[in-house]
Amino acid sequence: MKLIEAIIKPFKLDEVKDALNEIGIEGITVSEVKGYGRQKGHTELYRGAEYVVDFIPKVKLEIVVADELAAKAVATIEDTAKTGRIGDGKIFILQLEEAVRIRTGEKGDEAI
DSSP states (O other): OEEEEEEEOGGGHHHHHHHHHHTTOOOOEEEEEEEOSTTOOEEEEETTEEEEEOSEEEEEEEEEEOHHHHHHHHHHHHHHHOOSSTTOEEEEEEEOOOOBOTTTOOBGGGGO
16 A cells, blocks of 8 residues: 655645546545755735745645555646646655554555
8 A cells, every 4th residue: 555645735725635536546635734855935015014935835745545546646646636827735655554444444545
């Protein structure tokens, strides 16, 4: 099993969710996060005062998939979340040792 963590722009969330549903992925955990990379934040004007916004709002997706579906899920996220501009995000793929469904006690692929 793989754990896919994707940090994307917030306005791309619905598109990515729909695209993942189309390839058979139904379970997604979504968190609102803030951070920066090469984007380095930006300057805004509020009530006549200029200030720097260091952390950019993003959305973090966490998805657990069977090994054979991981490449397709990553490609789907990449294709759907891409705008071609700086700050599109990152995708991290981690090996997942075990998963357990609390309600039934199922383990491994059956739990996802």
